[in-house]
Every structure is written in C-alpha cells, then in structure tokens.
Amino acid sequence: MATDLEIARAATLRPIADIAARAGIPEAAVEPFGRFKAKLDPARIPGRGSDPGRGSDPGRGGSGALVLVTGISPTAAGEGKTTTTIGLGDALNAGGTRTMICLREPSLGPCFGVKGGATGGGRAQVAPMEEINLHFTGDFHAITSANNLLSAMVDNHLHWGNALGLDPRRVSWRRAVDMNDRVLRDVLVGLGGVGNGIPREDGFDITVASEVMAILCLAEDLADLQARLGRIIVGHRRDGTAVTAADLKAHGAMAALLREAMLPNLVQTLEGSPALVHGGPFANIAHGCNSVAATRLGLRLADVVVTEAGFGADLGGEKFCDIKCRLAGLSPAACVVVATVRALKMHGGVARAELDREDVAAVRRGVVNLQRHVENMRRFGLPVVVALNRFTTDTEAEFAAVREAMAPLGTEVVLCTHWADGAAGAAELARAVTGLIAAGEARFAPIYGDDLSLEEKIRTVARRIYRAAEVSFPPSVSARLRRFEEAGFGHVPVCIAKTQYSFSADPALLGAPSGHVLPVREVRLSAGAGFVVAVCGEVMTMPGLPRSPAAERIGLDAEGRIEGLF
Template identity: 65%
Template sequence: MGFKTDIEIAREANKKPIQEIGAKLGIPTEHLLPYGHDKAKVSADFIKSLDGKDDGKLILVTAINPTPAGEGKTTTTVGLGDGLNRIGKKAAICIREASLGPNFGMKGGAAGGGYAQVVPMEDMNLHFTGDFHAITSAHNLLAAMIDNHIYWGNELEIDERRVTWRRVLDMNDRALRDTVTSLGGVANGFPRQTGFDITVASEVMAILCLAKDLKDLETRLGDMIVAYRRDRSPVYCRDLKADGAMTVLLKDAMQPNLVQTLENNPAFVHGGPFANIAHGCNSVAATTTALKLADYVVTEAGFGADLGAEKFLNIKCRKAGLSPSAVVVVATVRAMKMNGGVARADLNEENVEAVQAGCPNLGRHIENVKSFGVPVVVAINHFVSDTDAEVEAVREYVASMGAEAILCQHWAKGSEGTVELATRVAEIADADVANFAPLYPDKMRLFDKIDTIAKRIYRADEVLADKKIRDQLRDWEEAGYGNLPICMAKTQYSFSTDPNLRGAPVGHSVPIREVRLSAGAGFVVVICGQIMTMPGLPRRPASETIRLSDDGLTEGLF
C-alpha cells in the first residue's frame, strides 16, 4: 500500500479555529493575536498575568546522533504530546520554528511527520508569523548602524579590523561566508572584510530565545559586543544606540506562536536557534508560558543529546531556572543499523547483529543524560521495515543500561501509537524522582567547562586549543564573563568533531578553531572542527522540487 506524504496528511487535517485551541489552555480570545484562522501570538500582557501560577512538569525529547536514516525527534515530541492528551492529561507541546535554509536545502521541514504533525505545515516551514524576518532585520539594522557610525567620523573609535558583528540571512548561501563590503569609493564607506551567518546562528536569535520579556530583551541586546577599539576595549550595541530600535523590530516576534497538532492539541512554536552552531532550543518565553498553562509540557532540543540536550540542560535550564522531570531519547532500528555499519540501501533487511553493534551510540546518550540527574526513557520510533527481533534487540540493550525502551507508532497511528510511552512518562514525571543539576558550576574556568563537556559528554581524551584561544578565554574571564556557560558548535553526526566517526568513539581529540563571546545571550560559543555558521546548499537542493500546483497548493515541502 502507498503511504501518504506528510504534506498530504497535513492538508487533510481537520483544523479548529485557533481561538478554540487557546481556550483549551484558558487563553481568552482577546489575548490571542490571530495570523489568519489557524495561527496566533499570545499577548505579552496575558503572559505577565500568569506570574505566580504553579508550573507543570517539563519533559524533554532528545535523540541519538542523527543519521540519513532519520530519527523523528519532532515527530515523537508531537506524538507524545498527543498521547498525553489522549490519556486525559492536560499537555502542550513546545518546538522550534523552521529555518528557510534547511527547508530549501537538504533537511526539509520541521513540523513532525505522518500522523504526528503540527499544522499548518506549509506556513510553519515558510514565513510563518514573520519572526525570523524580524530577527534578520534587527540584526542587519545593527550591522548598518556600525558601518554608518564609522562612515560619519567614528566617534567611538571602533577599530575597523576588529568589527565582530557580521550580517545574517535565513538562507543557505556559501558564497556569503566571506565577503568584502563598502567597495566603490568614498561615498560607500571604508572597505573591510566581513561575512554572513545564517539567521538562526545570530546572537539576536539566541537572545530572543533566552529573554524573559521585552525589558530583558532590550538589556541583553544592549549587552552584545559588536567590535573592539585599538586598545582592545569592547564596543557594545548600546554604545551605538541600536538596542531600542532593535527591540521595536522584535516586539511582536517576542510573543510566542500558538498552533495545533493534527489532533487539535495546543502547540507553541517559537524561536529556532540551530543546535550544532547555536543552543538549539525553542524560546524560554514559550516554554515558561506553556508550563503555567498545562500540566505537562513536551519540548525538544535539536540533533542528538550530545548537542541539543546538553545545551538545553546546561544553558536553557540554567538561565531560565527550569528543571525537567523526565527525558525521552528517540532512537530508530534503522539508525542503530547505520551506526552498526549497514549501508543506507540495505536498511530494510533484517540485521540484528548490526542493531546490536550500533546500540552503544544510544547507550552513551542514556548515560550522559542520566549524569544530569534526570530519569530517561527510550522511545523506539517505529518504521514499517523494523522486525520484532530487531526491536527486541534494542529493548534488551536499553534494559542492560538501566532504562526502558518503548515502541512508538505515532507516525502511522497518531496518539494511539504513543499511549504506552505517554503513560510511562507521566508516571515518571509524577513520581518527582528527578534530581537535576547542570554538568558544571558557573564558577568553573571557561576552558575547564569546555574540557568537562569534551570529556564527560563526547568522551574525548583532550581539547586542542592554541595559546591565542586560551588567552582569549582568560581575557574574557578578567572582563567578568568567566561565569558564562559554554555553547559548543560542532558536527551533529558524531560524538567527536569528525562527522564520519559513528557509534561511540573514544580516544579522539576536540580541536577548537575559534571562540566567540555572546555577551548578550550570555554564553561563549566554541567552534570545533569544520563546523560552518553559514551552511551551503547540497548538489540537489530541495528547492528544485518545491512549486505551486495548478490549484495553488504548495508541493515538495516534506
């Protein structure tokens, strides 16, 4: 039998007016700012009125290292949220917004899949409510104001060779990684080398996702370091008087977006920093709002647990005072086989030995998440080609790691396929057995924090950093930034910095290429190996097959 595509399923959704979805969470109609019939922003005034209300239970969904076989983290997040509602719990979902870059590139959409999706799928994967455009505009306004300030006499004495604020675009465009601006003579300013990052790597994105409210947002924007003077003293965004106008541009973007699952359950979709080059979590504003309105909030963190979960627990939870009650690690039989050395073309054939050979990747993620003091459940995201023997091999392995694995069929069956997982996760959350603590204390030296992540999460032998990088970290400590957490930028495909090292590698090193201070967001970005902050398009980008059909419907998004 032929399966329907995600977009075909989404198009058949029986959506309810967004006011009805808001009513499920007790959000009055006047506090929903509608974008059409099926999307709305939740007003800042309403969010403020929730202060003092008790929080629900926070459940994080993370995964093994991604493979081309697919893992289905967002799909499982949606399926679990629907499953909790199915068993009579008041649950909401919190996920990230999709970037246009991977949409038109290789990765496709970010709204779940099969019968575990958030809708409207096309809108969410395209312009949605315009948040990313607002972030791009605010970021580039600051870039324009820096060059303009230098042009009109440079009162702040900015060293043009030390402008650290690059430009951004929400597109995969490798041609813009390194650029020269202001060519063409005196009227266009002073030529200098700079470049573009993708919008989701912008510090403005990170700030929007970590700020509590507009006042906090403006303070953090002002705190951003954009350049240095010749004496190496920092120039802040507020020195250029850009923080006020940037906040105005971000006023609506700061308000969380409410949409719905295929089963008409509430879903907050807000913010979207990449997990390999940024901190990979949806906004604090959306998560904390959802916790005031629902008894259970299911959220996800990008890519494998070595990136997304580590940053969720060490950065987002630390900054926002959040404490998860349970963590779900998503795995698939197919991905276990790939980690066990099976080629993609052979994944549909039963191979229990390869499943067992690939399980150590999953095992290491279980150990790592447990080290934060949080209970772990494994969700086996079911594919049609999985055999009973292969599923049993994963179950047995997970049991040997002191956790349990539950087979989930939400892709094919919606919430009916996650009743067992939802029941178990609710039991664990209600038991209050979590004893969460971040991996390292605020007071630890910056390099020691990097070393801790590399050794305890990646299981590396050493961190390779030259004198220039170590001196830079020491300078930031002396400037008062030593208490910041670390945001590692590395490949998502491996525990190591080599994307080809699958499984659970040991004996590897973590080379640091560059460190960047995100003083407004409140973390230090550590760029490892060959990671790019502006991705490129693949040889055959998804955009080649995206088009409007004769009846005006979007085709080719997946």
C-alpha cells in the same frame, strides 16, 4: 502511502480561538494571524501553581512538569524527534493529561536545503504545515532585520567619523540571512569608493546562528530583551576595549523590530493539541532550544509541557540542560531519547541502501550510540525512557537487541507508531513518561558549575558528554578565553558548536567514539545571550545547499497550492 503534506491537507483544523480557549488562554491574550495561527501575550495570561520545585512563580515558569525530547546522533536514516514530541503531546492530551507542546520554528535554510520541512510527520504534525515551514508569523524575518540593522549602524558609524574609535579590523559582528548560502560566508563590504563606506572584511551567518536569535530565545521579557541587545559586542577598539550595540544606540531600534517576534506563536497539531512554536536556534551551531518565553508560558497553562532540543542529546540536550535550564531556572522532570532501528544500524556500519534488511549484529554494534546518550542524560539527574520509532521493515529480533542493550541501564524501551497512528501510536510512551513524572525521581543539575574557568567548562562537556580524552586549545584561543574572563564573563556557560553526526568533531566517527581530541578552532563571546561559543572542527555557521537541494522539488500546483514540502 500519503505524504506528510497530503496528510496535513486532509486534516480539519479548528479555529485558533478554539484551540486557545481549550488551553485556558483568555481571548484578550490572543492576536490571530489568519484562522489557524496566533501570537500570544503572556502578560495577559494569569499564572498558576505553587510547587517551588517546578517554578511556581509565574515569572519563572508555572506548575507544569517539563519533559525533554532529545535523540541519538542523527543519521540519514532519520530518527523522528519532532514527530515524537508531537505524538507524545497528542497521546498525553488524549489520555486526559493537560499538555502543551513547545517546538522551535523551522528555518528556511533547511526547508529549501536538505530537510524540506520541519513540522513533524505523518499523523503527528503541527499545522498549518506550509505556513509554519515558510514565513509563519515573520519572527525570523524580524530577527534577520534586527541583526542587519546593527550591521548597518556599525558601518554607518565607521563612515561618519568613527567617534567611538572602533577598529575596522576588529569588527566581529556579522550579517545574517535565513538561507543556506555558502558564498556569503566571507565577503568584502564598502567597495566602490568613499561614498560607500569603509572597505573591510565581513561575512554572513544563517539567522538561526545569530546572537539576536539566542537573545530572543533566552530573554525574560521586552525589557530584558532590550537590555541584552544593548550588551552585544560588535567589535573592539585598538586598545582592546569593547564597543557594544548600546554604544551605537542601536538596541532600542532592534528591540522595536523584535517587539511582536517576542510573543510566542500558538498553532495546533492535526489532533487538536495546542503547540507553542517559537524561536529556532540550531543545536550544532547555537543552543538549539525554543524560547524561554514559550516554555514558561506552557508551564503556566498545562500539567505537562513536552519540548524538543535540536540534533542529538550531546548537542541540543546538553545545551538545554547547561544553558537554557541554567539561565531560566527550569527543572525538567523526565527525558525521552528518540531512536530508530534503521539509525542504529547506520551507526553499526550499514549503508543506507541496505537498511531494509534485518541485521541484528549491526543493531548491537550501533546501539552503543543510544546507550551513550541515555547515560549522558542521566548525568544531569534525569530519568530516561527510549522511544523507538517503528518502521515496517524492522523486525522483532532487532527490537529485542535494543531492549537487551538497554536492560543493564534500567531504561524502558517503548515502540512508537505515532507517524502512522497518531496519538494511539504513542499511548505507551505517554504511559511511560507519566510514570517517570509521578515517580518524582528527577534530581536535575547542570554538569558544571558557574565558578569553573571557561576552558574547564569546555573540557567538562568534552570529557563527560563527548568522552574526549582532551581538548585542543590553540594559544590564541586560550588567550581570548582569558580576556573574556578578565572582562567579567568567566561565569557564563559555554555553547559548543560542532558536527551533529558524531560525539567527536569528525562526522565520520559514528557509534560511540571515545579517547579523541576535541579541537577548538575559535571562540566567540555572546555577551547579550550570556554564553561563550566554542567553534570546533569544520562546523560552519553558514551552511551550504546540497548538490540536489529540496528547493528543486518545491513549487506550486495548478491550484496555486505549495507542493514538495515534506
């Protein structure tokens, strides 16, 4: 069987100018990066549409219908959320529905760590695969540079007299690098004598967890980008007052570094569908959605926009609804929850080595995870269809068990084979999604209001989405949340950072646990992004590499081509 990379190399890609023209993008808005990638300038693309329910104001979106693709709690068996997003987009286009796919950019950390690539799979991929997975158009490098410019200016300010009175012990801004590197989680800087600055504790987050990434993905335009960067809080004085990037006069230079990165990226699927790949915050430690700029541009250009949110619906799906849609004024029309029989069997207690054997009882035990995610998405007022990605070892009895479990929820289960068959393998899913959009039954609303306290917002997500019995707030965390509110940030949404593998904070609790306690370890104010991060359990904002990282298998062949990405 051909690998994803072999399938991608065998495809004949169209010049990016042709893809842009077919999507209705004028030539003046296209800035090519080679033959198959381009930056797009939204200011040079006319708006369209007049449906106020779907953001008819060109500044708020466009006239297209927005479809969210999310999934069950991820397992080592794989679910195929990105692949399904691409397959669904291809199938809608093949059926005559003008469709734009909106995805996040891959991070180098997972590409060289566990996953090895993040551009879909089989015949449902975006291309050029190697370029998107590695350096792409340089957006992540620009975000890393902007983040670390601010770090450098913080330490430079301390070195040259600290006129702002920033307490070196209360510096909260951390450095960033787009790589899994556990030894950088906590570091000492400024060592080596007075010429090297003020010694202090520091640390690195992976670039996708940087507030700069979140800001780029939520900013309306360049002016909003610069203003948000200026609101970043880098630390506090001894009296507790905040010092911002604007106080350091850093935000203008940061915005200059991000000017090109702010422009959405256009690529194509193997079947020629247009895809906007832009921004890439992780959903377990950040808000997990592609940029607002790309999503709005897609809605201006297409009848349907298919977008993906990271990890399970309890993470990326919840944050898509409670953060991205709230802050951007977006209103999705339908939701697809992706699962596989193999993943459901893992949630039912089957070891990975035994997944090829039929086990209907395990499917029935594990399908509770799927049921929970579907119920949660409906709590946001979204009509839902289940996409069940088919493997050759799956059996009809196992499919029947999934359908039986979803019948009481009134949710259709569609078998998908787009990995092997491309658009044809997602044609039934496209039919189901088109039906949900046409029915117009979406009544979207976030699950908590702006007026709740920050603690109550966290409790609401924990109880209604995670089914936790309670949330544990250490006194120091509660006090910090009160200070955020006193500083005028009580109205912002919350971004919960926790393990992606479970509804709880314990990655070993598979299925659909309930009655657990969500432990909030620390909270961070992302004043520029416009949300408060609650770090729960043992989740890390700087991942480490596994024992056998994907980097060990990536290299160049005799012709100088990249191999090992998958």
